[in-house]
Amino acid sequence: MDESAVYPNPDLPPRPILRAFARALDLARAHEGATAPNPPVGCVLLDANGQELAAGAHRRAGMPHAEADAINEARAAGLADKIDSVVVTLEPCNHHGRTPPCAEAILGTGARLVWIACRDPNPEVTGGGAERLRAAGLDVHFLSDLHHHPEAAVLLGEANRLLAPFAKRSQAGLPFITIKQAISASGSMVPVAGRKTFTSAASLELAHRLRRRADAILTGSGTVLADNPLFTVRRVPDHSEKQRMLVILDGRRRVTETYLDAARQRGFALHLADDVHHALEAIGAAGGMEVLVEAGPNLTTHLLTTGLWDEHVLIEQAANPDGTDRVTVRRNLVSQAYSHGKEKDVLGHH
C-alpha cells in the first residue's frame, strides 16, 4: 500500500512524519557546532499527501531559522501554497530576535499542522510558539505524542541530545562538557616519547568530529607543554568561518607566548584560566554551548570525579595492533538531573 495514502489518519503509523523528523534531524546535525549561541535546528515541509516540498536548517546565528529557510525554499520553488505540515526539531520561536518570529512565518503559509520534537528550553521564551500557533487555529503536535512508536522514541532521544548543549547553556549559563579520553593498550593516557597520539586513524577522525561540533577546547598546561598540540579540525572538513575558543588551565602561566601566538594564528580565541569554574563560565559567557575537554590525566581525572561533565567519550586502543579501538560514549545522569524541573518542557510533554 502507498504509505502516503494513510496520511493523516492518526490510527495508522505516521510514516511521513517520522521520516520527516529523521530528515530534519540530519539537516540540523550538519550544522552542529556552527550555530552557537543558537541551537542547531532542522525543518521539513510536507504537502497534504505527506510528500516533502522543501527543507531547511539553521546554519549560524544571524542567518534564517530552519522554518524560515524551508519556507523560503518552498517559495523559491513555487510550492508554498501546497504547504500542509511543518515538521521541526525545535518549537518555532515567537519573539523578535536577530530574525522575525517563525510562528508568524508559519502563519503566513497555508500550513494546517505543526509537528515539534522539543519544546524551546530557553526559560525566556518557553511555550511561546506552540501556543501562538494553536491560538491561530493550527493543529500542533509533539513527537512525544507518538511515544508508542519505538522509532519516535529514538528520534526524540536524538533531538534532545542535539539540543542538550543549547538547553544547558540557556538554563545554567554553562557549556555542555564532552570529555574525550584516549587510553593506550597498556592502560596509559600518555603517549610514548615523540608521539602526541596513539589511537587509530578512525579514532582520530572521531576526535576531529568532536572538535568540529565543539565551540571551545579545554586543556591543561601539562598537555600544551608536552605536546605543542594544534587542536585544529583537520581530518574532517570544518565549518566555514568557525572560530573556537582555546581555554588553557595554566595557573602557573607556564605556557609560552610563542605557543599562544601560534594558536591565535590558527584562528583560536585564547583564554587562560586558573580554575575550572572560571573557565566554564568564560566559555558560556562567550556564547559557547559545547566544550571538548582534551586534557591529560590530571585535568581529565579531576573533571570525571567532579560530576561536572555531560558526555564521556572513552577511546581504548586495541590490544592487538590489527584490532579496532573500542569507543564507549556515556552520559552523566547526575549532570542531566540539573534540568529535571524543566524535563517536561524539554521532552515536549504538555
Ligand SMILES: NC(=O)C1=CN([C@@H]2O[C@H](COP(=O)(O)OP(=O)(O)OC[C@H]3O[C@@H](n4cnc5c(N)ncnc54)[C@H](OP(=O)(O)O)[C@@H]3O)[C@@H](O)[C@H]2O)C=CC1
Ligand atoms: N590520552 C589522552 O586522551 C590525552 C593525553 N594527554 C597527555 O597527557 C600528558 C599531560 O598530562 P597532564 O600534565 O596531566 O596534563 P593536563 O592537561 O591535565 O594539564 C595539567 C595542568 O593543568 C592545570 N590543571 C589541571 N587540573 C586543574 C584544575 N582542576 N584546576 C586548575 N588547573 C588545573 C594545572 O596547571 P598549573 O600547574 O599551571 O596550575 C596542571 O598542572 C601529555 O603527555 C599528553 O600527551 C593529553 C591530552 C589527552
Ligand SMILES: Nc1c(N[C@@H]2O[C@H](COP(=O)(O)O)[C@@H](O)[C@H]2O)[nH]c(=O)[nH]c1=O
Ligand atoms: N593521545 C591522544 C590524543 N590526545 C590529544 O590530542 C592532542 C594532539 O592534537 P593535534 O596536535 O591536533 O594532533 C594531544 O595534545 C592531546 O590533547 N587524542 C586522541 O584522539 N588520541 C590519542 O591517542
Ligand SMILES: [Zn+2]
Ligand atoms: Zn525562529
